Amino acid sequence: MNSTPLSLLVRETASAAWPALGLVVVATSSWVAIAGAVHGGTGWIATAMPPADMFAGWLMLLMLFATMAAIMVAARTKHFVWVAVGVGWVVLAVVLPLVFAAISSGALPTLVVLRIVAILAAWILLCAALTRLLHPLGPSVAVAATTTLAMVLLALPVVLMPLLADLAKLQTHWPLGLTVNACPVLWLLDGTDQALRFNWFWWSHARLMYQFTGLGQNTLMPVLEPWWLPTGISAALALVILVLVECPINKYFSRRSNL
DSSP states (O other): OOOOHHHHHHHHHHHHHHHHHHHHHHHHHHHHHHHHHHTTSOTTSOOOSOHHHHHHHHHHHHHHHHHHHHHHHHHHOSSHHHHHHHHHHHHHHHHHHHHHHHHHHOOSOHHHHHHHHHHHHHHHHHHHHHHHHHGGGOHHHHHHHHHHHHHHHHTHHHHTHHHHHHHHTSSOSHHHHHHHHTOHHHHHHHHHHHHHTOOHHHHTTOTTTGGGGOBTTTBOOOOOOOTHHHHHHHHHHHHHHHHHHHOHHHHHHHHHHTO
16 A cells, blocks of 8 residues: 555654654753752762763753754655754754753753754764765664764763874874874864863873873873864764765665666
8 A cells, every 4th residue: 555645754753753752751851850969969869979960961962962863864764855954843842841851940041952953963963974975884783883983972082092192293283183183072062061061181081081091191182173163074974974874866876876
């Protein structure tokens, strides 16, 4: 039975909306779990960490959840228009818990919230574009490959720990700076630094995971670029990828080659 345009619209919209709905649920639930700690109490999670650190940690979780939602959206839908709709849903799903957290905590002014949304939107768009680029290999391959690459970038200062020490020994410092500035988490921290009074230099000295990166300890601390520069680059790169993948001319030659 052929689908009617209305049924196709409903089905594709629902397919694009499910990952966004899941994002709202998990992001809001995680915020509720730590809200008491951010307010200086214990909440559901007792902690000795400063409220600013808890908030920064939740923002990193939000970026992680949004990454997975964007990848799922791009993999589930077959047509570019529905990918665009799905990415829009994911961005909206980011805004809702973020605004809720900002209002309930009073820690983030409106300008900083907009900054965070811009950073996350650019990163979400890049993840979706990479998934679409790899989609001809199969949805599962596209999800697995994009997820792996995204997780590496999100944890870059830790994942490339041995490489960072070697890069610091070079005569030129730009390779180390480029490597560290490719980490989206650091864009996020730079965008919230003034509001949360959160310093990523201190974060690299924190206990547990980040103290092992050696950045600022026995490895040269690279200069972080302002948040808007990598955000703009990632958004531009995503648009270029989407144009190359979805361009009608490319699809025309692809169809011709299959004849």
